[in-house]
Amino acid sequence: MLQTLWQFRFFIIASVHGELKSRFARSYLGGFWFILQPLAQAIIFSVVLSEVLGARLSQTGSKADYAIYVLSGMAAWGFFLEIMNRSLTIFTDNASVMKKIAFPRLCLPLIVLGSSLVNHCMVLLASMVIFAILGHPPGWAWLVLPLGMVLIAGLAFSIGLIVGIFNVFSRDVQQIVGILLQIWFWLTPIAYPPGTLPQGFGWITALNPLVSLVAIYQRALLQYQWPELSTLLLPLAIMLVLLPGAFFLFRRASPELVDVL
Incomplete structure:
Protein backbone atom coordinates (compact mmCIF):
# COMPACT_ATOMS: atom_id res chain seq x y z
CA MET A 1 0.00 0.00 0.00
CA LEU A 2 2.80 2.41 0.89
CA GLN A 3 4.62 1.55 -2.33
CA THR A 4 1.51 2.42 -4.33
CA LEU A 5 1.21 5.74 -2.52
CA TRP A 6 4.82 6.53 -3.38
CA GLN A 7 4.08 5.88 -7.04
CA PHE A 8 1.19 8.38 -6.83
CA ARG A 9 3.19 11.00 -4.91
CA PHE A 10 3.04 13.52 -7.74
CA PHE A 11 -0.73 13.08 -7.95
CA ILE A 12 -1.00 13.80 -4.22
CA ILE A 13 1.24 16.89 -4.45
CA LEU A 20 -5.20 25.26 -2.16
CA LYS A 21 -5.47 27.14 -5.45
CA SER A 22 -9.21 26.50 -5.65
CA ARG A 23 -9.69 28.07 -2.23
CA PHE A 24 -8.10 31.28 -3.50
CA ALA A 25 -10.29 31.44 -6.61
CA ARG A 26 -12.46 34.58 -6.86
CA SER A 27 -11.32 35.79 -3.45
CA TYR A 28 -9.71 39.20 -3.01
CA LEU A 29 -7.95 38.20 0.21
CA GLY A 30 -7.02 34.74 -1.04
CA GLY A 31 -4.78 32.88 1.39
CA PHE A 32 -5.33 35.44 4.13
CA TRP A 33 -8.62 33.71 4.94
CA PHE A 34 -6.61 30.68 6.06
CA ILE A 35 -5.07 32.93 8.67
CA LEU A 36 -7.88 35.33 9.55
CA GLN A 37 -10.52 32.78 10.50
CA PRO A 38 -8.55 30.76 13.12
CA LEU A 39 -6.87 33.90 14.46
CA ALA A 40 -10.22 35.66 14.82
CA GLN A 41 -11.57 32.71 16.80
CA ALA A 42 -8.52 32.61 19.04
CA ILE A 43 -8.60 36.37 19.64
CA ILE A 44 -12.30 36.19 20.57
CA PHE A 45 -11.53 33.46 23.10
CA SER A 46 -8.64 35.38 24.61
CA VAL A 47 -10.53 38.68 24.78
CA VAL A 48 -13.72 37.21 26.23
CA LEU A 49 -11.97 35.05 28.81
CA SER A 50 -9.33 37.58 29.81
CA GLU A 51 -11.40 40.77 29.74
CA VAL A 52 -14.93 39.65 30.50
CA LEU A 53 -14.26 36.68 32.78
CA GLY A 54 -11.00 38.00 34.17
CA ALA A 55 -9.04 34.84 33.40
CA ARG A 56 -5.29 34.98 33.88
CA LEU A 57 -2.48 32.51 33.93
CA SER A 58 -1.53 31.61 37.48
CA GLN A 59 2.11 32.62 37.05
CA THR A 60 1.49 36.00 35.40
CA GLY A 61 -1.02 38.81 35.29
CA SER A 62 -0.14 39.94 31.78
CA LYS A 63 -2.99 40.07 29.28
CA ALA A 64 -0.55 39.54 26.44
CA ASP A 65 0.70 36.29 27.97
CA TYR A 66 -2.80 34.95 28.25
CA ALA A 67 -3.55 35.88 24.63
CA ILE A 68 -0.37 34.09 23.51
CA TYR A 69 -1.32 31.07 25.60
CA VAL A 70 -4.75 30.84 23.97
CA LEU A 71 -3.44 31.51 20.46
CA SER A 72 -0.81 28.77 20.88
CA GLY A 73 -3.36 26.25 22.08
CA MET A 74 -5.86 27.18 19.38
CA ALA A 75 -3.20 26.75 16.70
CA ALA A 76 -2.50 23.20 17.86
CA TRP A 77 -6.18 22.36 18.29
CA GLY A 78 -7.11 23.93 14.94
CA PHE A 79 -4.57 21.73 13.17
CA PHE A 80 -5.98 18.62 14.82
CA LEU A 81 -9.58 19.67 14.21
CA GLU A 82 -9.12 20.46 10.52
CA ILE A 83 -7.60 17.06 9.78
CA MET A 84 -10.31 15.32 11.79
CA ASN A 85 -13.27 17.16 10.27
CA ARG A 86 -12.08 16.83 6.70
CA SER A 87 -11.03 13.19 7.07
CA LEU A 88 -14.43 12.40 8.55
CA THR A 89 -16.22 13.17 5.26
CA ILE A 90 -13.38 12.76 2.78
CA PHE A 91 -14.80 9.59 1.21
CA THR A 92 -18.44 10.71 1.11
CA ASP A 93 -17.50 14.12 -0.31
CA ASN A 94 -15.47 12.51 -3.11
CA ALA A 95 -17.86 9.66 -3.91
CA SER A 96 -18.30 10.71 -7.55
CA VAL A 97 -14.53 10.99 -8.09
CA MET A 98 -13.93 7.56 -6.56
CA LYS A 99 -16.48 6.00 -8.91
CA LYS A 100 -15.05 7.59 -12.06
CA ILE A 101 -11.27 7.65 -11.58
CA ALA A 102 -8.99 4.76 -10.66
CA PHE A 103 -6.44 5.79 -8.02
CA PRO A 104 -5.47 4.61 -4.53
CA ARG A 105 -8.28 5.71 -2.21
CA LEU A 106 -5.75 6.34 0.54
CA CYS A 107 -4.53 9.34 -1.46
CA LEU A 108 -7.59 11.30 -0.36
CA PRO A 109 -6.74 11.43 3.38
CA LEU A 110 -3.12 12.23 2.49
CA ILE A 111 -4.29 15.16 0.36
CA VAL A 112 -6.26 16.42 3.35
CA LEU A 113 -3.18 16.01 5.53
CA GLY A 114 -1.00 17.93 3.09
CA SER A 115 -3.33 20.89 2.64
CA SER A 116 -3.99 21.07 6.38
CA LEU A 117 -0.24 21.14 7.02
CA VAL A 118 0.24 24.07 4.64
CA ASN A 119 -2.66 25.91 6.26
CA HIS A 120 -1.24 25.26 9.71
CA CYS A 121 2.19 26.60 8.76
CA MET A 122 0.58 29.80 7.51
CA VAL A 123 -1.34 30.19 10.77
CA LEU A 124 1.86 29.66 12.78
CA LEU A 125 3.72 32.29 10.77
CA ALA A 126 0.92 34.79 11.31
CA SER A 127 0.80 33.95 15.03
CA MET A 128 4.54 34.50 15.36
CA VAL A 129 4.18 37.96 13.83
CA ILE A 130 1.44 38.78 16.33
CA PHE A 131 3.57 37.47 19.20
CA ALA A 132 6.45 39.69 18.09
CA ILE A 133 4.12 42.69 18.04
CA LEU A 134 3.06 41.81 21.59
CA GLY A 135 6.70 41.90 22.64
CA HIS A 136 7.25 38.15 22.53
CA PRO A 137 9.98 37.50 19.90
CA PRO A 138 10.92 34.03 18.61
CA GLY A 139 13.16 31.78 20.73
CA TRP A 140 15.15 28.60 20.28
CA ALA A 141 12.40 26.54 21.92
CA TRP A 142 10.17 27.27 18.93
CA LEU A 143 12.25 24.76 16.96
CA VAL A 144 10.38 21.97 18.77
CA LEU A 145 7.13 22.85 16.97
CA PRO A 146 7.75 20.41 14.06
CA LEU A 147 7.73 17.60 16.63
CA GLY A 148 4.31 18.72 17.82
CA MET A 149 3.10 18.98 14.24
CA VAL A 150 4.19 15.41 13.45
CA LEU A 151 2.53 13.96 16.55
CA ILE A 152 -0.71 15.92 16.09
CA ALA A 153 -0.85 15.07 12.39
CA GLY A 154 -0.21 11.38 13.06
CA LEU A 155 -2.87 11.19 15.77
CA ALA A 156 -5.46 13.15 13.78
CA PHE A 157 -4.76 11.22 10.57
CA SER A 158 -5.14 7.87 12.35
CA ILE A 159 -8.40 8.74 14.08
CA GLY A 160 -9.72 10.64 11.05
CA LEU A 161 -9.12 7.71 8.70
CA ILE A 162 -10.89 5.31 11.05
CA VAL A 163 -13.98 7.48 11.60
CA GLY A 164 -13.99 8.44 7.90
CA ILE A 165 -14.31 4.75 6.96
CA PHE A 166 -17.08 4.13 9.49
CA ASN A 167 -18.89 7.26 8.29
CA VAL A 168 -19.23 5.70 4.85
CA PHE A 169 -21.26 2.85 6.32
CA SER A 170 -23.19 4.94 8.87
CA ARG A 171 -23.77 8.70 8.61
CA ASP A 172 -24.50 8.81 12.35
CA VAL A 173 -20.74 8.67 12.91
CA GLN A 174 -20.36 12.24 11.64
CA GLN A 175 -22.86 13.58 14.17
CA ILE A 176 -21.38 11.60 17.06
CA VAL A 177 -17.81 12.67 16.27
CA GLY A 178 -18.91 16.31 16.05
CA ILE A 179 -20.30 16.17 19.58
CA LEU A 180 -17.29 14.31 20.94
CA LEU A 181 -14.90 16.88 19.44
CA GLN A 182 -16.71 19.71 21.24
CA ILE A 183 -16.39 17.84 24.53
CA TRP A 184 -12.76 17.01 23.74
CA PHE A 185 -11.97 20.70 23.22
CA TRP A 186 -13.22 21.72 26.67
CA LEU A 187 -11.43 18.81 28.33
CA THR A 188 -8.12 20.10 26.91
CA PRO A 189 -6.37 23.07 28.60
CA ILE A 190 -6.61 25.54 25.72
CA ALA A 191 -8.85 28.35 26.92
CA TYR A 192 -7.92 27.79 30.57
CA PRO A 193 -4.66 27.03 32.44
CA PRO A 194 -3.74 23.45 33.38
CA GLY A 195 -5.07 22.30 36.72
CA THR A 196 -8.27 24.35 36.42
CA LEU A 197 -10.53 21.32 36.07
CA PRO A 198 -11.92 19.80 39.29
CA GLN A 199 -10.04 16.90 40.84
CA GLY A 200 -12.65 14.45 39.61
CA PHE A 201 -11.55 15.15 36.04
CA GLY A 202 -7.90 14.39 36.69
CA TRP A 203 -8.09 10.91 35.19
CA ILE A 204 -9.60 12.33 32.00
CA THR A 205 -6.75 14.80 31.68
CA ALA A 206 -4.21 12.03 32.27
CA LEU A 207 -5.72 9.94 29.44
CA ASN A 208 -6.16 12.85 27.03
CA PRO A 209 -3.28 12.67 24.50
CA LEU A 210 -3.93 16.21 23.28
CA VAL A 211 -3.06 17.71 26.67
CA SER A 212 0.66 17.07 26.20
CA LEU A 213 0.56 17.85 22.47
CA VAL A 214 -1.09 21.23 22.98
CA ALA A 215 1.35 21.87 25.81
CA ILE A 216 4.23 21.56 23.30
CA TYR A 217 2.96 24.70 21.59
CA GLN A 218 2.10 26.53 24.79
CA ARG A 219 5.40 25.83 26.54
CA ALA A 220 7.49 26.62 23.44
CA LEU A 221 5.67 29.73 22.23
CA LEU A 222 4.91 31.30 25.61
CA GLN A 223 7.51 30.03 28.08
CA TYR A 224 10.40 29.21 25.70
CA GLN A 225 10.56 25.73 27.22
CA TRP A 226 11.08 22.35 25.60
CA PRO A 227 8.51 19.62 26.38
CA GLU A 228 9.13 16.90 28.91
CA LEU A 229 9.70 13.80 26.80
CA SER A 230 7.97 11.57 29.33
CA THR A 231 4.68 13.39 28.70
CA LEU A 232 4.84 12.51 25.00
CA LEU A 233 4.96 8.75 25.53
CA LEU A 234 1.16 8.41 25.79
CA PRO A 235 0.24 10.23 22.53
CA LEU A 236 3.13 8.50 20.75
CA ALA A 237 1.95 5.08 21.94
CA ILE A 238 -1.65 5.81 20.93
CA MET A 239 -0.53 6.97 17.50
CA LEU A 240 1.66 3.89 16.96
CA VAL A 241 -1.30 1.66 17.80
CA LEU A 242 -3.97 3.54 15.84
CA LEU A 243 -1.98 4.19 12.66
CA PRO A 244 -1.37 0.51 11.72
CA GLY A 245 -4.94 -0.21 12.83
CA ALA A 246 -6.25 2.50 10.51
CA ALA A 253 -12.96 -1.92 3.88
CA SER A 254 -11.49 -0.52 0.66
CA PRO A 255 -13.19 -3.00 -1.74
CA GLU A 256 -16.62 -2.10 -0.35
CA LEU A 257 -16.22 1.68 -0.08
CA VAL A 258 -17.23 2.49 -3.66
CA ASP A 259 -20.14 0.03 -3.63
CA VAL A 260 -21.58 1.53 -0.43
CA LEU A 261 -21.14 5.08 -1.71
Missing part, protein backbone atom coordinates in the same frame (compact mmCIF):
# COMPACT_ATOMS: atom_id res chain seq x y z
CA ALA A 14 -0.65 18.21 -7.48
CA SER A 15 -3.99 17.62 -5.73
CA VAL A 16 -2.83 19.53 -2.66
CA HIS A 17 -1.70 22.41 -4.86
CA GLY A 18 -4.97 22.35 -6.81
CA GLU A 19 -7.05 22.30 -3.65
CA PHE A 247 -4.27 1.10 7.56
CA PHE A 248 -5.51 -2.43 8.33
CA LEU A 249 -9.13 -1.25 8.58
CA PHE A 250 -8.81 0.70 5.35
CA ARG A 251 -7.38 -2.31 3.53
CA ARG A 252 -10.27 -4.50 4.69
Whole structure:
Protein backbone atom coordinates (compact mmCIF):
# COMPACT_ATOMS: atom_id res chain seq x y z
CA MET A 1 0.00 0.00 0.00
CA LEU A 2 2.80 2.41 0.89
CA GLN A 3 4.62 1.55 -2.33
CA THR A 4 1.51 2.42 -4.33
CA LEU A 5 1.21 5.74 -2.52
CA TRP A 6 4.82 6.53 -3.38
CA GLN A 7 4.08 5.88 -7.04
CA PHE A 8 1.19 8.38 -6.83
CA ARG A 9 3.19 11.00 -4.91
CA PHE A 10 3.04 13.52 -7.74
CA PHE A 11 -0.73 13.08 -7.95
CA ILE A 12 -1.00 13.80 -4.22
CA ILE A 13 1.24 16.89 -4.45
CA ALA A 14 -0.65 18.21 -7.48
CA SER A 15 -3.99 17.62 -5.73
CA VAL A 16 -2.83 19.53 -2.66
CA HIS A 17 -1.70 22.41 -4.86
CA GLY A 18 -4.97 22.35 -6.81
CA GLU A 19 -7.05 22.30 -3.65
CA LEU A 20 -5.20 25.26 -2.16
CA LYS A 21 -5.47 27.14 -5.45
CA SER A 22 -9.21 26.50 -5.65
CA ARG A 23 -9.69 28.07 -2.23
CA PHE A 24 -8.10 31.28 -3.50
CA ALA A 25 -10.29 31.44 -6.61
CA ARG A 26 -12.46 34.58 -6.86
CA SER A 27 -11.32 35.79 -3.45
CA TYR A 28 -9.71 39.20 -3.01
CA LEU A 29 -7.95 38.20 0.21
CA GLY A 30 -7.02 34.74 -1.04
CA GLY A 31 -4.78 32.88 1.39
CA PHE A 32 -5.33 35.44 4.13
CA TRP A 33 -8.62 33.71 4.94
CA PHE A 34 -6.61 30.68 6.06
CA ILE A 35 -5.07 32.93 8.67
CA LEU A 36 -7.88 35.33 9.55
CA GLN A 37 -10.52 32.78 10.50
CA PRO A 38 -8.55 30.76 13.12
CA LEU A 39 -6.87 33.90 14.46
CA ALA A 40 -10.22 35.66 14.82
CA GLN A 41 -11.57 32.71 16.80
CA ALA A 42 -8.52 32.61 19.04
CA ILE A 43 -8.60 36.37 19.64
CA ILE A 44 -12.30 36.19 20.57
CA PHE A 45 -11.53 33.46 23.10
CA SER A 46 -8.64 35.38 24.61
CA VAL A 47 -10.53 38.68 24.78
CA VAL A 48 -13.72 37.21 26.23
CA LEU A 49 -11.97 35.05 28.81
CA SER A 50 -9.33 37.58 29.81
CA GLU A 51 -11.40 40.77 29.74
CA VAL A 52 -14.93 39.65 30.50
CA LEU A 53 -14.26 36.68 32.78
CA GLY A 54 -11.00 38.00 34.17
CA ALA A 55 -9.04 34.84 33.40
CA ARG A 56 -5.29 34.98 33.88
CA LEU A 57 -2.48 32.51 33.93
CA SER A 58 -1.53 31.61 37.48
CA GLN A 59 2.11 32.62 37.05
CA THR A 60 1.49 36.00 35.40
CA GLY A 61 -1.02 38.81 35.29
CA SER A 62 -0.14 39.94 31.78
CA LYS A 63 -2.99 40.07 29.28
CA ALA A 64 -0.55 39.54 26.44
CA ASP A 65 0.70 36.29 27.97
CA TYR A 66 -2.80 34.95 28.25
CA ALA A 67 -3.55 35.88 24.63
CA ILE A 68 -0.37 34.09 23.51
CA TYR A 69 -1.32 31.07 25.60
CA VAL A 70 -4.75 30.84 23.97
CA LEU A 71 -3.44 31.51 20.46
CA SER A 72 -0.81 28.77 20.88
CA GLY A 73 -3.36 26.25 22.08
CA MET A 74 -5.86 27.18 19.38
CA ALA A 75 -3.20 26.75 16.70
CA ALA A 76 -2.50 23.20 17.86
CA TRP A 77 -6.18 22.36 18.29
CA GLY A 78 -7.11 23.93 14.94
CA PHE A 79 -4.57 21.73 13.17
CA PHE A 80 -5.98 18.62 14.82
CA LEU A 81 -9.58 19.67 14.21
CA GLU A 82 -9.12 20.46 10.52
CA ILE A 83 -7.60 17.06 9.78
CA MET A 84 -10.31 15.32 11.79
CA ASN A 85 -13.27 17.16 10.27
CA ARG A 86 -12.08 16.83 6.70
CA SER A 87 -11.03 13.19 7.07
CA LEU A 88 -14.43 12.40 8.55
CA THR A 89 -16.22 13.17 5.26
CA ILE A 90 -13.38 12.76 2.78
CA PHE A 91 -14.80 9.59 1.21
CA THR A 92 -18.44 10.71 1.11
CA ASP A 93 -17.50 14.12 -0.31
CA ASN A 94 -15.47 12.51 -3.11
CA ALA A 95 -17.86 9.66 -3.91
CA SER A 96 -18.30 10.71 -7.55
CA VAL A 97 -14.53 10.99 -8.09
CA MET A 98 -13.93 7.56 -6.56
CA LYS A 99 -16.48 6.00 -8.91
CA LYS A 100 -15.05 7.59 -12.06
CA ILE A 101 -11.27 7.65 -11.58
CA ALA A 102 -8.99 4.76 -10.66
CA PHE A 103 -6.44 5.79 -8.02
CA PRO A 104 -5.47 4.61 -4.53
CA ARG A 105 -8.28 5.71 -2.21
CA LEU A 106 -5.75 6.34 0.54
CA CYS A 107 -4.53 9.34 -1.46
CA LEU A 108 -7.59 11.30 -0.36
CA PRO A 109 -6.74 11.43 3.38
CA LEU A 110 -3.12 12.23 2.49
CA ILE A 111 -4.29 15.16 0.36
CA VAL A 112 -6.26 16.42 3.35
CA LEU A 113 -3.18 16.01 5.53
CA GLY A 114 -1.00 17.93 3.09
CA SER A 115 -3.33 20.89 2.64
CA SER A 116 -3.99 21.07 6.38
CA LEU A 117 -0.24 21.14 7.02
CA VAL A 118 0.24 24.07 4.64
CA ASN A 119 -2.66 25.91 6.26
CA HIS A 120 -1.24 25.26 9.71
CA CYS A 121 2.19 26.60 8.76
CA MET A 122 0.58 29.80 7.51
CA VAL A 123 -1.34 30.19 10.77
CA LEU A 124 1.86 29.66 12.78
CA LEU A 125 3.72 32.29 10.77
CA ALA A 126 0.92 34.79 11.31
CA SER A 127 0.80 33.95 15.03
CA MET A 128 4.54 34.50 15.36
CA VAL A 129 4.18 37.96 13.83
CA ILE A 130 1.44 38.78 16.33
CA PHE A 131 3.57 37.47 19.20
CA ALA A 132 6.45 39.69 18.09
CA ILE A 133 4.12 42.69 18.04
CA LEU A 134 3.06 41.81 21.59
CA GLY A 135 6.70 41.90 22.64
CA HIS A 136 7.25 38.15 22.53
CA PRO A 137 9.98 37.50 19.90
CA PRO A 138 10.92 34.03 18.61
CA GLY A 139 13.16 31.78 20.73
CA TRP A 140 15.15 28.60 20.28
CA ALA A 141 12.40 26.54 21.92
CA TRP A 142 10.17 27.27 18.93
CA LEU A 143 12.25 24.76 16.96
CA VAL A 144 10.38 21.97 18.77
CA LEU A 145 7.13 22.85 16.97
CA PRO A 146 7.75 20.41 14.06
CA LEU A 147 7.73 17.60 16.63
CA GLY A 148 4.31 18.72 17.82
CA MET A 149 3.10 18.98 14.24
CA VAL A 150 4.19 15.41 13.45
CA LEU A 151 2.53 13.96 16.55
CA ILE A 152 -0.71 15.92 16.09
CA ALA A 153 -0.85 15.07 12.39
CA GLY A 154 -0.21 11.38 13.06
CA LEU A 155 -2.87 11.19 15.77
CA ALA A 156 -5.46 13.15 13.78
CA PHE A 157 -4.76 11.22 10.57
CA SER A 158 -5.14 7.87 12.35
CA ILE A 159 -8.40 8.74 14.08
CA GLY A 160 -9.72 10.64 11.05
CA LEU A 161 -9.12 7.71 8.70
CA ILE A 162 -10.89 5.31 11.05
CA VAL A 163 -13.98 7.48 11.60
CA GLY A 164 -13.99 8.44 7.90
CA ILE A 165 -14.31 4.75 6.96
CA PHE A 166 -17.08 4.13 9.49
CA ASN A 167 -18.89 7.26 8.29
CA VAL A 168 -19.23 5.70 4.85
CA PHE A 169 -21.26 2.85 6.32
CA SER A 170 -23.19 4.94 8.87
CA ARG A 171 -23.77 8.70 8.61
CA ASP A 172 -24.50 8.81 12.35
CA VAL A 173 -20.74 8.67 12.91
CA GLN A 174 -20.36 12.24 11.64
CA GLN A 175 -22.86 13.58 14.17
CA ILE A 176 -21.38 11.60 17.06
CA VAL A 177 -17.81 12.67 16.27
CA GLY A 178 -18.91 16.31 16.05
CA ILE A 179 -20.30 16.17 19.58
CA LEU A 180 -17.29 14.31 20.94
CA LEU A 181 -14.90 16.88 19.44
CA GLN A 182 -16.71 19.71 21.24
CA ILE A 183 -16.39 17.84 24.53
CA TRP A 184 -12.76 17.01 23.74
CA PHE A 185 -11.97 20.70 23.22
CA TRP A 186 -13.22 21.72 26.67
CA LEU A 187 -11.43 18.81 28.33
CA THR A 188 -8.12 20.10 26.91
CA PRO A 189 -6.37 23.07 28.60
CA ILE A 190 -6.61 25.54 25.72
CA ALA A 191 -8.85 28.35 26.92
CA TYR A 192 -7.92 27.79 30.57
CA PRO A 193 -4.66 27.03 32.44
CA PRO A 194 -3.74 23.45 33.38
CA GLY A 195 -5.07 22.30 36.72
CA THR A 196 -8.27 24.35 36.42
CA LEU A 197 -10.53 21.32 36.07
CA PRO A 198 -11.92 19.80 39.29
CA GLN A 199 -10.04 16.90 40.84
CA GLY A 200 -12.65 14.45 39.61
CA PHE A 201 -11.55 15.15 36.04
CA GLY A 202 -7.90 14.39 36.69
CA TRP A 203 -8.09 10.91 35.19
CA ILE A 204 -9.60 12.33 32.00
CA THR A 205 -6.75 14.80 31.68
CA ALA A 206 -4.21 12.03 32.27
CA LEU A 207 -5.72 9.94 29.44
CA ASN A 208 -6.16 12.85 27.03
CA PRO A 209 -3.28 12.67 24.50
CA LEU A 210 -3.93 16.21 23.28
CA VAL A 211 -3.06 17.71 26.67
CA SER A 212 0.66 17.07 26.20
CA LEU A 213 0.56 17.85 22.47
CA VAL A 214 -1.09 21.23 22.98
CA ALA A 215 1.35 21.87 25.81
CA ILE A 216 4.23 21.56 23.30
CA TYR A 217 2.96 24.70 21.59
CA GLN A 218 2.10 26.53 24.79
CA ARG A 219 5.40 25.83 26.54
CA ALA A 220 7.49 26.62 23.44
CA LEU A 221 5.67 29.73 22.23
CA LEU A 222 4.91 31.30 25.61
CA GLN A 223 7.51 30.03 28.08
CA TYR A 224 10.40 29.21 25.70
CA GLN A 225 10.56 25.73 27.22
CA TRP A 226 11.08 22.35 25.60
CA PRO A 227 8.51 19.62 26.38
CA GLU A 228 9.13 16.90 28.91
CA LEU A 229 9.70 13.80 26.80
CA SER A 230 7.97 11.57 29.33
CA THR A 231 4.68 13.39 28.70
CA LEU A 232 4.84 12.51 25.00
CA LEU A 233 4.96 8.75 25.53
CA LEU A 234 1.16 8.41 25.79
CA PRO A 235 0.24 10.23 22.53
CA LEU A 236 3.13 8.50 20.75
CA ALA A 237 1.95 5.08 21.94
CA ILE A 238 -1.65 5.81 20.93
CA MET A 239 -0.53 6.97 17.50
CA LEU A 240 1.66 3.89 16.96
CA VAL A 241 -1.30 1.66 17.80
CA LEU A 242 -3.97 3.54 15.84
CA LEU A 243 -1.98 4.19 12.66
CA PRO A 244 -1.37 0.51 11.72
CA GLY A 245 -4.94 -0.21 12.83
CA ALA A 246 -6.25 2.50 10.51
CA PHE A 247 -4.27 1.10 7.56
CA PHE A 248 -5.51 -2.43 8.33
CA LEU A 249 -9.13 -1.25 8.58
CA PHE A 250 -8.81 0.70 5.35
CA ARG A 251 -7.38 -2.31 3.53
CA ARG A 252 -10.27 -4.50 4.69
CA ALA A 253 -12.96 -1.92 3.88
CA SER A 254 -11.49 -0.52 0.66
CA PRO A 255 -13.19 -3.00 -1.74
CA GLU A 256 -16.62 -2.10 -0.35
CA LEU A 257 -16.22 1.68 -0.08
CA VAL A 258 -17.23 2.49 -3.66
CA ASP A 259 -20.14 0.03 -3.63
CA VAL A 260 -21.58 1.53 -0.43
CA LEU A 261 -21.14 5.08 -1.71
